[in-house]
Each structure stands twice: as structure tokens, then as C-alpha cells.
Amino acid sequence: GAGVSQSPSNKVTEKGKDVELRCDPISGHTALYWYRQSLGQGLEFLIYFQGNSAPDKSGLPSDRFSAERTGGSVSTLTIQRTQQEDSAVYLCASSSGRGPREAFFGQGTRLTVV
Amino acid sequence: AQSVSQHNHHVILSEAASLELGCNYSYGGTVNLFWYVQYPGQHLQLLLKYFSGDPLVKGIKGFEAEFIKSKFSFNLRKPSVQWSDTAEYFCAVLTAGNKLTFGGGTRVLVKP
Numbered sequence: 001g002a003g004v005s006q007s008p009s010n011k012v013t014e015k016g017k018d019v020e021l022r023c024d025p026i027s028g029h030t031a032l033y034w035y036r037q038s039l040g041q042g043l044e045f046l047i048y049f050q051g052n053s054a055p056d057k058s059g060l061p062s063d064r065f066s067a068e069r070t071g072g073s074v075s076t077l078t079i080q081r082t083q084q085e086d087s088a089v090y091l092c093a094s095s096s097g098r099g100p101r102e103a104f105f106g107q108g109t110r111l112t113v114v
Numbered sequence: 115a116q117s118v119s120q121h122n123h124h125v126i127l128s129e130a131a132s133l134e135l136g137c138n139y140s141y142g143g144t145v146n147l148f149w150y151v152q153y154p155g156q157h158l159q160l161l162l163k164y165f166s167g168d169p170l171v172k173g174i175k176g177f178e179a180e181f182i183k184s185k186f187s188f189n190l191r192k193p194s195v196q197w198s199d200t201a202e203y204f205c206a207v208l209t210a211g212n213k214l215t216f217g218g219g220t221r222v223l224v225k226p
Contacts, residue, residue, distance in 0.1 A: 031212055033214060035216070041218065041219075042120075042204065042216050042217055042218035042219045043204060043206075043219070045213070045215060045216070048212065048213060050212055058115075091157075091158070093158075095212075100146035100163075100165045100208055102148060102160050102163055103214055104160075105150075105157045105158040105159075106157060107157045108157065
């Protein structure tokens with residue numbers, strides 16, 4: 001596609017429910033990042049995928065958070081047993097290949113846990 | 115672990131004033147540096163980047179940034195801001211392993 005696409009754009013869920021957030025990176029981009037942006041906070045790194053390498057999961061805040069990337073393209077971020085503190089905008093970005101490349105961001109998914 | 119610090123959380127200035135936003139990082143190896151901008155209601159966009167070569171880089175909309183290796187800094191500047199520069203600005207560092215780390219962001223409000 002022309003850009004990074006994220007869905008849904010908005011998600012309201014009840015505390016304790018599981019949610020799945022989807023990211024479609026730019027076609028051909030092998031690197032994919034997930035970040036969380038909370039009100040008044042910067043961009044908190046969550047997880048990074050690069051090709052077929054093992055993902056860098058060092059930013060996932062708890063074991064309730066997981067992500068996968070199928071076929072080296074689409075990625076899904078799953079949050080289990082959501083808590084109110086999970087409310088944030090979840091951003092996905094992709095970049096092409098190895099070496100220094102700029103990352104292109106999607107519009108994000110605004111998650112609200114009530 | 116690498117980290118990125120942006121010194122100012124909020125900046126308010128008038129049109130035509132000069133802008134400088136500070137960015138410092140902590141990482142001893144080779145870095146690639148970026149400034150991203152997020153206009154109200156829009157997604158993050160690249161403003162400028164430094165990979166190698168001339169440490170003074172020019173980006174879009176009249177912005178520039180200077181990489182000073184000895185100070186671990188990559189400050190963003192614009193000589194004369196416009197109301198349309200109201201946005202949040204993020205400094206980012208790409209390190210070995212392609213981990214992209216962002217600073218906390220600086221909200222800039224330009225008063226007309």
C-alpha cells in the first residue's frame with residue numbers, strides 16, 4: 001500500500017477484555033515497530049521485527065502484551081486482560097531493509113479501556 | 115540501553131521568533147539521528163535525518179539540525195517560525211540492531 005495502515009483507528013474496550021490491533025506495513029518493508037504514545041508521554045518502544053530474525057521484545061511492558069508478524073508483512077499486537085493504564089495510542093511504523101532507514105508511521109490506534 | 119532526552123517539554127513562542135529544541139542521546143556507538151514532527155491530528159512525519167557526512171543537515175519547512183558527536187547532541191533549529199509550525203517534535207536515535215528510540219517530545223505552540 002501507499003502507507004502504513006493501522007486498524008481499527010479507535011477501539012473502546014472493557015477492562016479485562018482482550019484486544020487485537022493490526023498493522024499493515026508498506027509493501028516490501030522488512031522492519032516493523034510498535035510504539036505506545038500515552039498522554040503527555042513520548043513514544044514508548046514496545047517491539048521490533050526485522051525480517052526473519054527473532055523480534056526485539058524488550059519494550060513489552062508485561063506478559064499481557066504480545067505481537068506477531070505473519071509472513072513478514074502484517075503484524076498484530078495483542079493485549080490480554082486489558083487494564084485502564086493500557087489506554088493510549090498504539091503506533092506502528094515500518095522501514096525498508098537493514099542499515100539506516102527512516103521509519104514511516106501509521107495513524108495509530110487509539111485504545112480506551114473503560 | 116540507549117536513551118534520548120529532550121530538554122523542553124513545552125515551548126511557546128511568537129511568529130518570526132527563532133526556535134531551538136535540544137536533544138541529547140546516550141549511546142557510545144554509531145548512531146543515526148532523526149527529528150519527527152506530529153502536527154495536530156496527523157501522524158508522525160520525518161522532518162530530517164542524519165546518517166553520515168555533513169553534521170549540519172537541512173530538512174523540510176526550513177528546519178535544520180546539527181549533530182555534535184562530542185556532545186551527543188542533535189539540536190533542531192528554525193530561524194523564524196510560523197503559526198503552522200505548531201506541533202509536537204520528537205528526536206529519535208537508531209542504533210545497532212535497528213532499534214529506534216524516541217525522546218519524550220516537545221510541544222511547540224506558535225502564537226500568531
